[in-house]
Amino acid sequence: MPDSLDQQARRHLWGHFTRLAGVQRDGMPVIERGEGAYVYDTTGKRYLDGLSGLFTVNVGHGRRELADAAAVQTERLSYFPLWSYGTPPAIELAARLAALAPGDLNRVFFTTGGGEAVESAWKLAMQYFAAIGQPQRRKVISRDYAYHGTSLGALSITGIPAIREPFEPLLPTAVKIRNTNRYRCTSCAHAPACTLDCADDLERRIIAEGPETVALVVMEPVQNTGGALVPPHGYFARVREICDKYGVLLVSDEVICAFGRLGHMFGCDRFGYRPDMITFAKGVTSGYSALGGVIVSDRIASPFVEDAGRTYLHGSTFGGHPVGCAVALANLDVMEREDICGNVLRHEPLFDDVMASLAELPIVGDVRGCGYFRVAELVRDKETKETFSDEESEWLLRGVLSPVLHEAG
Ligand code: PMP
Numbered sequence: 001m002p003d004s005l006d007q008q009a010r011r012h013l014w015g016h017f018t019r020l021a022g023v024q025r026d027g028m029p030v031i032e033r034g035e036g037a038y039v040y041d042t043t044g045k046r047y048l049d050g051l052s053g054l055f056t057v058n059v060g061h062g063r064r065e066l067a068d069a070a071a072v073q074t075e076r077l078s079y080f081p082l083w084s085y086g087t088p089p090a091i092e093l094a095a096r097l098a099a100l101a102p103g104d105l106n107r108v109f110f111t112t113g114g115g116e117a118v119e120s121a122w123k124l125a126m127q128y129f130a131a132i133g134q135p136q137r138r139k140v141i142s143r144d145y146a147y148h149g150t151s152l153g154a155l156s157i158t159g160i161p162a163i164r165e166p167f168e169p170l171l172p173t174a175v176k177i178r179n180t181n182r183y184r185c186t187s188c189a190h191a192p193a194c195t196l197d198c199a200d201d202l203e204r205r206i207i208a209e210g211p212e213t214v215a216l217v218v219m220e221p222v223q224n225t226g227g228a229l230v231p232p233h234g235y236f237a238r239v240r241e242i243c244d245k246y247g248v249l250l251v252s253d254e255v256i257c258a259f260g261r262l263g264h265m266f267g268c269d270r271f272g273y274r275p276d277m278i279t280f281a282k283g284v285t286s287g288y289s290a291l292g293g294v295i296v297s298d299r300i301a302s303p304f305v306e307d308a309g310r311t312y313l314h315g316s317t318f319g320g321h322p323v324g325c326a327v328a329l330a331n332l333d334v335m336e337r338e339d340i341c342g343n344v345l346r347h348e349p350l351f352d353d354v355m356a357s358l359a360e361l362p363i364v365g366d367v368r369g370c371g372y373f374r375v376a377e378l379v380r381d382k383e384t385k386e387t388f389s390d391e392e393s394e395w396l397l398r399g400v401l402s403p404v405l406h407e408a409g
Contacts, residue, residue, distance in 0.1 A: 005030055010024050035061050036060045046409055047406075052372075057286050057287045058282075058331075063286070070288065070327050072326070074323055083315055090322060093329055094107075100266070102274055105276075105296065106296075107296040110319045110320025111281070111292040112290045112318045112321065113281045113290060114279065115154035116316065118149050118153075118154045118255075119157075120279075122157065122215070123153075123312075124294065124312055125216040131303035131307070132303055137248075139213050139214045141175055141202065141206070141248075142158070143159055143176060143180075144179050146158065146160075146218075150163070152170065156174035157174050159176045178198045180229050180230070180231050181229050183377065185197075194234075194235075206242065206246050216251050217248055220253045221268055221270060221271055222256075222257055230369060230370055237273065252267065252273075254266055254267050255280060255282055257373070258283055260335060260340045261344075261371055262344070262372075263342075265341060276300055277294050280293055281293070285327045285328045289328070290321070291325065291327070293320070344372050347372075
């Protein structure tokens with residue numbers, strides 16, 4: 001008799017960002033099936049998948065059509081690399097993403113996930129600037145607390161101290177600026193309107209670093225970590241203006257915000273800005289297969305198109321896997337046919353009302369977000385916005401809320 005799943009999990013599985021000791025002691029929930037907005041564990045208990053897996057399953061669980069697309073492609077051609085070769089699904093998906101993306105973002109470099117996409121954008125920017133005679137432009141600017149991935153390159157761009165600290169020193173060419181937290185903004189939270197000082201922080205940083213050394217800025221349309229930080233009105237117009245003024249590329253990290261999360265195919269469409277590159281992953285396949293990538297403007301691609309001897313020196317075995325690309329095409333069919341983006345926008349007023357009712361609870365300091373990307377920030381004191389100590393957070397999140405929410409499904 002093999003050990004039970006529970007015993008095998010306790011003994012052998014190393015969960016991501018998971019405390020092994022807790023798993024060893026208590027086991028872990030084992031999710032075995034999904035249907036629509038719900039998943040089921042091995043005891044048959046049903047849970048509302050509020051986080052959509054990890055902001056990923058945008059068209060919902062259990063779609064036969066997506067499984068079929070994977071099966072058909074697996075049988076026809078299960079694998080071939082994109083190293084000097086194309087495959088029909090990778091080519092068709094690149095063309096389709098180019099058509100959906102704004103402006104002249106017409107060239108797609110595929111990866112297997114989001115962090116790799118972000119790191120690919122950084123490396124591409126470095127090679128681009130070397131190609132146009134500005135090899136000293138190597139720095140990347142991102143925002144405090146932003147999550148952009150965990151490999152050492154992407155982690156350098158990530159701004160969360162707690163997950164960076166064990167691996168420091170990280171790349172010194174990755175620097176941070178302020179994020180856009182209106183609720184806790186030190187310069188204008190108490191002012192009647194936002195002063196866009198958060199955007200001006202970008203200009204200050206570019207000048208301090210030396211504009212000729214800065215290659216790119218990486219930002220999410222709505223920043224996840226810190227809690228669905230929606231940019232103030234005019235923020236991205238100002239950021240774009242600053243990037244143009246100093247010749248810096250703007251990368252929109254849309255690993256979460258694309259493919260309907262904000263009610264548009266791309267988050268930059270919601271806020272009306274034009275990035276030089278878009279990084280994506282997650283919702284491109286709704287998680288039915290692992291895929292990510294970078295959509296690149298013609299301008300950035302041009303030195304590689306025009307010089308017969310130049311190659312972007314980057315790649316991976318599974319980047320742009322044909323099964324992932326076939327699944328993504330089927331996923332986009334579903335999104336368009338069922339008007340997933342329109343559905344998100346139509347439900348926004350309802351979602352706003354639900355969040356507003358949560359805001360009345362004594363423990364909720366702020367509610368924010370847009371589309372299907374919302375947060376309730378819990379505070380110790382609503383008046384002073386005082387937050388919880390580490391021990392209190394531990395007690396509240398792990399001791400109280402997680403078990404209660406888990407129990408409630
Ligand atoms: N960028 C953003 C904005 C993300 O949210 C994430 C993942 N949550 C990543 C990058 C990294 O993606 P992955 O986990 O696929 O490497």
